[in-house]
Amino acid sequence: MNTRVIIREVLKTIVKSENVKIDEPLSKYTFTKTGGKADFLVFPETSKQVQDVYQYAMKQQIPVTIMGFGSNLIIRDGGIRGIVMSLKKLNRIQIKGFKLIAQSGVAISDVSKFALSQSQTGLEFACGIPGSVGGAVHMNAGAYGGEIKVVLMECIVMTKNGKLMTLNKGQMGLSYRKSRVAEQGHIILEATFELKPGNYEEIRARMDGFTLQRQEKQPLEFPSCGSVFKRPLGYFAGKLIQDSGLQGNQIGGAQVSTKHAGFIVNIDKATATDYIKLIQHIQNTVKSKFGVELETEVKVIGEDLE
Structure with missing residues (x-):
């Protein structure tokens, strides 16, 4: 048996066989609908399973990446090597x-x-x-x-x-x-x-009020990773982006939302590379115009396509 088959079979002894996926596109699990493949994607259902998968990977020197909902995450188009553990089934x-x-x-x-x-x-x-x-x-x-x-x-x-x-x-x-x-x-x-x-x-009234604000202000009709940048001290990221004339700017299928400039939305089959290039363009433009460095709130992981 080759190494990949051995790893797959061991993982199936730790979690249910249906909870082990090979070469799985991570775009299926991110809110931006972008991202390359995971060598192994595992869905543990208990803390013990998380621990057992992690300790096996440590012994075999296999890299492990932890993934939650994929809501605040951009996974590069080359995907992730080793084992990706999604914790979505730890849901009690x-x-x-x-x-x-x-x-x-x-x-x-x-x-x-x-x-x-x-x-x-x-x-x-x-x-x-x-x-x-x-x-x-x-x-x-x-x-x-x-x-x-x-x-x-x-x-x-x-x-x-x-x-x-x-x-x-x-x-x-x-x-x-x-x-x-x-x-x-x-x-x-x-x-x-x-x-x-x-x-x-x-x-309930408070929650209804927050939900209404969110629906009115945020571009919920498109895939996105939520607010892309942290709030810089003394400023609002969305206002800086808007005042830089970037609202509506687009690279590939990724666009600075016309509804809220703090969001980047996937309007036409965007890739992670589109997202990352647009983030860098925003950072460079805002730094040039206002001298403010925008720090990403979204996390970027994985490998670029070769």
Whole structure:
């Protein structure tokens, strides 16, 4: 048996055989609908399976890439070598009093809706964030004046050495779109949020208001990776892009949204290369006109096409 067949068969002993895919196009799993193939794409269903796949890969010196919802991600057109682990099937939510415990693969918007169903307040701001719990905690996601660090209590993570640890909020080092967990390369497996009792109708009204704002302002009709750039100190990224005359600019099938300049949308079979070139063009133009360096909020990974 060749090496690829051996790796595939071992992975099938760790997770269900239907949860192992070979040469799978990652464009099927990203919000931009772009990205090359993964050598191996694996969908573990438990933290133990995540740990076992990771430890096997470490022993065999196979690179591992963790993928959540693919909402804040651009995967280059050459794809990703080694094993990609999608955590989408780690999707359990439970509640203990006012502690809401969610596995990393649950949509953070679904956690927000679950909190609503329990008349618990604190996660309304997350009702429209298009990512997983793991991704939201990893980057301390926020919207409408709220952010993850306000409600996060603790997390279970797997370290780069394949060990499980529980970290409290202070140990997470959460700041604007950053966390110590991300810097140290830990993998988030589960998060506990501390919520408060609230009134169902009032919580729903806030969430409905946020949803309406999102629908009015964001280009939800096209594939996109959400807000592309972090907010520069003292500025708004979308305003800088708009004032640079870039709204509507297009490279290949990727376009600076005409509805919200902070978004890049896939309007016509865009490639990841189109996205990356347009991001660089925006950064260069804004730096030239305003002297401001735009830092990407979206993460770019993978290999270029040869």
